Amino acid sequence: MPDRLARLEAATAQLEPPFALVDLDAFWANAADLERRASPKPIRLASKSVRCRELQGRVLERPGFSGTLAYTLPEALWLAERGFEDLLVAYPTVDRRALCALARLSAERPGARIAVMVDCPAQLDEIEAARARARADAPVRVCIDLDAGLRLLGGRIRIGVKRSPVHTPAQAVALARAVLARDGLALVGIMAYEAQTAGLGDAPPGRPARALALRAIQSLSARELSARRAEAVAAVDALAQLEIVNGGGTGSLQLTAREPAVTEVTAGSGLYAPTLFDAYRSFRPRPAALFALPVVRRPSADVATVLGGGYIASGPAGADRLPRPDLPAGLRLDRQEGAGEVQTPLLGARSARLRVGERVWFRHAKAGELCEHFNTLHLLAGDRIVEEIPTYRGEGQCFL
Numbered sequence: 028m029p030d031r032l033a034r035l036e037a038a039t040a041q042l043e044p045p046f047a048l049v050d051l052d053a054f055w056a057n058a059a060d061l062e063r064r065a066s067p068k069p070i071r072l073a074s075k076s077v078r079c080r081e082l083q084g085r086v087l088e089r090p091g092f093s094g095t096l097a098y099t100l101p102e103a104l105w106l107a108e109r110g111f112e113d114l115l116v117a118y119p120t121v122d123r124r125a126l127c128a129l130a131r132l133s134a135e136r137p138g139a140r141i142a143v144m145v146d147c148p149a150q151l152d153e154i155e156a157a158r159a160r161a162r163a164d165a166p167v168r169v170c171i172d173l174d175a176g177l178r179l180l181g182g183r184i185r186i187g188v189k190r191s192p193v194h195t196p197a198q199a200v201a202l203a204r205a206v207l208a209r210d211g212l213a214l215v216g217i218m219a220y221e222a223q224t225a226g227l228g229d230a231p232p233g234r235p236a237r238a239l240a241l242r243a244i245q246s247l248s249a250r251e252l253s254a255r256r257a258e259a260v261a262a263v264d265a266l267a268q269l270e271i272v273n274g275g276g277t278g279s280l281q282l283t284a285r286e287p288a289v290t291e292v293t294a295g296s297g298l299y300a301p302t303l304f305d306a307y308r309s310f311r312p313r314p315a316a317l318f319a320l321p322v323v324r325r326p327s328a329d330v331a332t333v334l335g336g337g338y339i340a341s342g343p344a345g346a347d348r349l350p351r352p353d354l355p356a357g358l359r360l361d362r363q364e365g366a367g368e369v370q371t372p373l374l375g376a377r378s379a380r381l382r383v384g385e386r387v388w389f390r391h392a393k394a395g396e397l398c399e400h401f402n403t404l405h406l407l408a409g410d411r412i413v414e415e416i417p418t419y420r421g422e423g424q425c426f427l
């Protein structure tokens with residue numbers, strides 16, 4: 028039996044699958060590598076990519092990490108109640124109840140420093156209305172989301188994710204002025220997340236032509252964004268001194284951190300290192316999150332079927348969003364059935380030798396989403412399980 032499998036099996040012999048596990052040796056090695064790539068800029072932790080409060084707290088104790096990039100306002104409020112500070116909510120919110128709670132919290136506990144993302148005046152109206160309803164007098168912190176996409180041929184070709192309409196420095200200044208015109212809002216930052224470089228591996232396996240095209244576009248896009256981001260930041264900073272200029276993600280840390288205008292970078296996925304992060308040339312994180320499923324039946328001599336497994340990642344549906352059987356080596360999903368809600372048949376050289384009752388170890392495609400399927404994570408250190416800690420789900424929280 029290969030060493031990695033032997034170590035996992037020996038450490039978890041007492042556990043009943045299905046269960047999820049985080050290999051702390053890999054997790055902390057990944058954290059150190061993220062810090063190295065981001066240095067000297069601090070890393071804001073993308074909580075959506077971890078979804079385990081206990082682990083997030085421990086990561087934030089490291090010197091290279093500071094603050095949380097939250098994914099919903101209710102999540103940020105929940106974390107703030109539990110002592111987390113400096114929370115930047117990465118996506119716009121129209122949750123009126125949560126905005127009222129934010130307005131109250133901003134007055135009662137300014138130290139929590141929650142900021143919400145905006146990219147249009149309608150969102151500013153929502154925040155102001157909530158603030159008036161809450162009768163809170165402290166300003167609500169807001170951050171402008173600057174589109175990080177690449178536009179070619181006068182905007183006829185657009186590369187990047189469809190996020191903010193604020194693309195040019197002039198548009199950023201116009202929105203900044205709209206924020207500053209409202210007494211109840213404080214403009215604290217600009218964020219520009221370059222998904223087309225940070226979240227898209229430049230070494231897709233078996234696709235050399237796509238790899239070359241991706242690299243050319245990514246390098247063009249990085250150069251364009253660096254100049255535009257610096258211009259937008261300088262123009263907005265002249266109106267309101269910015270605390271936060273955030274950019275980047277696991278896949279782009281070393282590039283984004285180099286930009287003088289950027290004060291901090293974001294990362295999260297690189298800690299668990301799911302399969303979507305296998306395809307980058309500039310770094311190779313160690314798989315740290317795994318889940319184990321039991322073989323429950325053998326439909327035929329060459330097929331072994333495990334219980335559950337249909338933990339499909341979000342994004343454009345395709346084979347890269349499926350979980351991948353990792354150990355023992357020599358297993359693959361069935362093209363007809365994929366990973367199923369209640370069972371997953373496995374084929375491949377090793378499947379004929381799997382017995383009912385044995386386990387198969389999987390890796391999932393996208394970081395934090397694994398935690399939506401498990402109440403706890405078992406923590407492996409060295410050769411033993413040292414702890415079992417709750418995921419967000421395990422704490423009864425489902426934010427998205």
Ligand SMILES: Cc1ncc(COP(=O)(O)O)c(C=O)c1O
Nearest residue numbers: 073076220276277293294295296
């Ligand atoms: C706004 C924003 N910043 C950064 C990231 C990068 O996070 P990760 O390092 O988990 O890929 C994401 C991921 O989607 C994001 O939405």
